């Protein structure tokens with residue numbers, strides 16, 4: 250059971266949004282799809298869920314081409330678009346979704362709506378930007394498809410609602426594990442949830458792997474600038490900053506012998522991502 254994405258390319262006129270992307274989503278993970286603005290995240294998710302057609306390549310969902318109804322019933326994308334008639338009320342929309350997705354949990358959806366303070370009687374058109382996002386999140390958390398995609402789900406949500414979303418997603422995942430793909434800019438916030446990351450840049454997958462493995466090969470080191478210069482010579486430096494006389498660098502590889510006065514600190518997913526992007530910018 251897997252989604253197999255093979256040699257997907259997509260251009261919009263002159264813009265090459267995706268270049269020969271191949272990847273597999275297999276087993277229950279919370280995947281992170283991480284990339285800067287315009288990297289191709291939304292296009293990739295839209296192609297997987299057949300909202301946008303690729304120029305080249307194939308997507309197979311549990312062995313079936315992603316254009317079949319059977320395959321599409323196994324995926325759900327929480328994106329910016331709303332597919333319900335605009336004058337429909339939230340409660341009716343939840344019931345409509347339940348009629349399309351056999352495992353949709355109406356009771357959970359209503360409970361989640363209440364936790365977010367989403368009024369079930371309100372018309373979808375009259376929801377604020379934030380509550381529009383919350384409405385789509387409520388659908389996503391209750392739909393129970395084997396593959397669940399969130400495209401920048403917390404856009405427009407305040408800090409409290411973002412935290413609630415992350416908690417509810419983890420609870421949902423613990424109760425009914427599935428393959429979740431979380432596309433986000435807010436890497437620091439989502440880092441604790443993500444166990445496998447795809448890093449996408451300019452339409453191509455730059456790195457992928459279990460987040461622990463990605464981070465294992467990199468570390469942050471800081472210390473007096475002169476000692477750092479010496480230590481870093483010949484090492485694979487991803488990024489460095491100097492503040493006053495103190496230099497901090499993200500380094501790929503093994504730390505080796507650490508001279509006196511230099512200190513290793515842990516690498517986190519956001520630092521790793523930013524370092525990689527800086528390294529690519531320099532190329």
Ligand SMILES: Nc1ncnc2c1ncn2[C@@H]1O[C@H](COP(=O)(O)OP(=O)(O)OP(=O)(O)O)[C@@H](O)[C@H]1O
Nearest residue numbers: 261264265266284285286287288289290291292293
């Ligand atoms: N419908 C479209 N028409 C023209 N260009 C498009 C269209 N959709 C996407 N693009 C372009 O394709 C590239 C990839 O866009 P995409 O929205 O997939 O990136 P993204 O990683 O989701 O970005 P962001 O994080 O800013 O939402 C961008 O250069 C974008 O301008």
